Amino acid sequence: MYSSGVRPALIVSTSELMLKGGNRQRWLRLLAKNISETLGGRASRVQLRQARIIVYPDSEPDEELAREVSMIPGVRWVGIGYVMLRDQQLLLKLSEELVKSTGASKVAVKVHRSDKSFPKTSLEVMREVSDRLRSSLRIAIDLKNPQLTIWVNILPEEFLLAWKRVEGVGGLPVGASGRVLALLSGGIDSPVAAWLMMKRGCIVDALHVYAQPTAEGALAEKMKVLFERLRRFSKKSRLYLAPYHHFLELVMKGDTRLELALFRRFLNRLAEAVAKEIGALAIVTGDSLGQAASQTLESIYAASFGLELQVLRPLIGMDKEEVVNLSKSLGLFEISTMEYKDCCSIIVRHPEPRPRLEAVNMEWERLGLDRAVQQTLKEIVVYDGTTIAPWKNLSSPPSLSNQE
Secondary structure (H helix, E strand, C coil): CCCCCEEEEEEEEECHHHHCHHHHHHHHHHHHHHHHHHHHHHEEEEEEECCEEEEEECCCCCHHHHHHHHCCCCEEEEEEEEEEECCHHHHHHHHHHHHHHHCCCEEEEEEEECCCCCCCCHHHHHHHHHHHHHHHHCCEECCCCCCEEEEEEECCCEEEEEEEEEECCCCECCCCCCEEEEECCCCCHHHHHHHHHHHECCEEEEEEEECCCCHHHHHHHHHHHHHHHHHCCCCCCCEEEEECHHHHHHHCCCCHHHHHHHHHHHHHHHHHHHHHHHCCCEEECCCCCCCCHHHCHHHHHHHHCCCCCEEECCCCCCCHHHHHHHHHHCCCHHHHCCCCCEHHHCCCCCCCCCCCHHHHHHHHHHHCHHHHHHHHHCCCEEECCCCEEEHHHCCCCCCHHHCC
16 A cells, blocks of 8 residues: 555654753664664664654564564654655545555544644644545544544654554663662562663663572573563673572571571672672662561661662562562563572571561671672673673673763
8 A cells, every 4th residue: 555655664752751851862862772672683774753763674564563662661652654755645645545444434633743844733734634534535533532543743854654553661761871780589579670670771780599500500490581581671681690509508507587688688798799890880679568578677678788889679669469460561470480499499488577687787797698798709600691601701891871
């Protein structure tokens, strides 16, 4: 049905970027780059058009591709449609052909004039398109309950026309807010927490402490699949893998009621050391207040006591059902619930839910758990999506100024 001067495309509207003043163009470029990296060879070109990003797929744009783009942080919605010459007769013809092909009997037309120099107002263009459809196809124009909506955007050199929209996740493009390090357990909560920080524009590296004999074993069982699913949203993310055995050897001599509190502190101290090394400015956890013994105020306080870096807890006010629903919508839930022997399955079953800070401090010192942190740091490896290597041998993460 395509006429000369019409090209199929995905039309991407951005989320909060229009509110960001001086950062707007930089973040638009960043989002366009993230979209291009996500689609890889499936898009022949990704272009900026004022406040829109135009994606020209290698094949006919469909809802599946639009949904994939809609999951990229920073995307408000994705329209399936066309980029066309700024020819009003061509617009009328294409609109008519489109309605015919769908068989819709009730249609809404919505027009936005981005180029204010265009001689007709948005309302005038809307009326002309609506009148043409009504007279030639004998359909109803229904702005409240349409079967089909046609969105038109008037740009300086082109018309953009979309006939279907897929709502996006919103937020900021990954890379707009710096780098953080998320604790990734392999359960339901921590991957959702990591994704929420991606949605706020962070490049999210992850740290996983494994109970298997080797890091390769942890990746083979589950963590590779989970991390790669998350990495679809943040291509620069890395997964750091640390062994559990140094902590276990020492904590076996301690008070079992405090084992969980000590382990949580061990995770935070380990994460802080890694975060400082890689230039991350915060630690991210999947804590939801009161959801488990490790997530009471007393437990959280004891675990994070003494840290210099800030700890971000994006799930802190969410209940389990909210987290599960979000996990399912992101395609994480089935992976997160795969059978996997993580460190939490080894921890004592009946921990102290409200540990006293003084008791945790004393037991930490008595067992010499700072030594466990230092020994573990020497054995960390990093997975970059392709290979596993000792983390200190990798080049430094790219600076924020080069992430566009």
